[in-house]
Amino acid sequence: MKHWICSIIMLSISTLAHAIDIQSDTIYPKVKLETTMGNIVVELDRKRAPITVDNFLTYVVKGHYDNTLFHRVIPEFVVQGGGLNPKLEEKPTDKPIINESGNGLSNGLGTIAMAREDDPHSATAQFYFNVGDNTRLDPSKRRWGYAVFGEVVEGMEVLEAMSMVETQINTKLGWADFPVKEIILTKATLLPRQ
Template identity: 40%
Template sequence: MMAAAVASAQDHPKVSLKTNMGEIVIELYPEAAPKTVENFIKYVKNGHYKGTVFHRVINNFMIQAGGYDKDLKEKPTNKTVANEARLALDHGLKNDLGTVAMARTEDPNSATSQFFINTRNNDALNHQILPEGSTVEFQFFGQSMKEPRAKALRMTAGYTPFGKVIQGMEVVEKIQVVETGEAKMMQDVPNKPVIIQAATLLK
């Protein structure tokens, strides 16, 4: 459950994603992830998401979009945005069912335009606060790990949640169960493209 600081704000920006399977409306939380929200809104305003697809869909995990067109050609992006998963956690925002978060590589600060919608509570994707010490123990996707602190910090940085689906969760649920396969060296690609036809800032 989100902290009051997030839940009580009345003026959160909202974004409509109109897809060929229905509309999804996302409420954004700039107090929990200011740089991430600013980054996402820039992509919305410049039309980046129009014509992109949900290119990675895993039932009971998440649906990911924002990087490729229907031919799975990668779209150019702006500079990367800093990871704000710790700040989001401090505001009570986690990778829970229906939340929207930034996709990235193993580098915590590598997010650009790709995002995903969690289709379950994904605790393993949240930032973890590590104990003191040069070598630390922590959980990594359900496994107990012991690593040097520098490596552990990267592995537990988390994925930044920055919004939540407030309308169209039934569309998300429809998308997560589409048939998928392999295409252009990528796994879990919908066999029939799920296309974002328009992305619009509502407020």
């Protein structure tokens, strides 16, 4: 039964990938993230995280990430975004995806991974960058981890600068680690095949 459900999900994602042209035949697609602090380019690993990469690229191509906030910044830990617009409203998302944290990729410095809630299969659109070696976020024999699906290949200095901004508790949302001066992801673009 579990294998059957996974097959249906993979078929659905594959069909969606072809329908919206997310380069489903490219193993290591690249995405450019233009932010108010500079540009970051990530290379994604479809070989190890096919569901996660296709999910992320679907949001990229649909324009979901354009004009969103990086809303959680913790030095030497993570920089997280992909879920809020500048009015502090959560953006609507598609259904959650299966957790691919057991794919052999680790939450090391400069990697990109999916944010989620306590439910291991609750990741939708929010993602985070590791700005430290966060192997404690990897899976173990007793728990699910957080799925890494790529790494920064350009703009690491931008990410490091983001990780050092001043933060506060956002009074409207009640969230800690919120940048005092907003950091906006102005545009996410799937780069052409090379």
